[in-house]
Amino acid sequence: DQQVKQNSPSLSVQEGRISILNCDYTNSMFDYFLWYKKYPAEGPTFLISISSIKDKNEDGRFTVFLNKSAKHLSLHIVPSQPGDSAVYFCAGNQFYFGTGTSLTVIP
Amino acid sequence: ETGVTQTPRHLVMGMTNKKSLKCEQHLGHNAMYWYKQSAKKPLELMFVYNFKEQTENNSVPSRFSPECPNSSHLFLHLHTLQPEDSALYLCASSPRFGITGQPQHFGDGTRLSIL
16 A cells, blocks of 8 residues: 555646646654655655644755645745756655656756 | 775566676665666565665565675565566665655666566
């Protein structure tokens, strides 16, 4: 049973615009959520996290929003840059990963 | 430079072969992990080692045998694998096991193909 879901396999965005990547979860016991970014032929690298007691965490161009009542979180990238083109994984706690969303930022 | 190095990067083997995947981390971490990533599936945690002791085995078939001789090295021994075992195998490490908000550091993976 998949506890973390990323229902959009891919997303294309123009450079300079906002990218919004979504993630849904079923386990209300998660106390942290993490986002990782993965380039082809490389392993995932940590991007940003949020505690379940917060509803927003910001780090430069990256902001994660958490809506606990909806069991939903989203990653906002503003402004999007071509170097942001990668696969983004959402994870609940340390080990429960989604299937990823492939982001393409078009120059 | 990820700090976590996996070898080999690619491996093709027959179902009757025996091979090993190697992972080494230079980050001073005490927890190490093996994950399997199949196409269009989420990363699946296979094994967890904390201070060289295995703490998790997520119902992984016995044809996968992990070994952790010290906190810096992790192996995955493979024997009599099946075609469905073809996947990307990722190694990761973190300072300690059990800290839910603590990010993991991943290697670049071994792409395994079973003929």
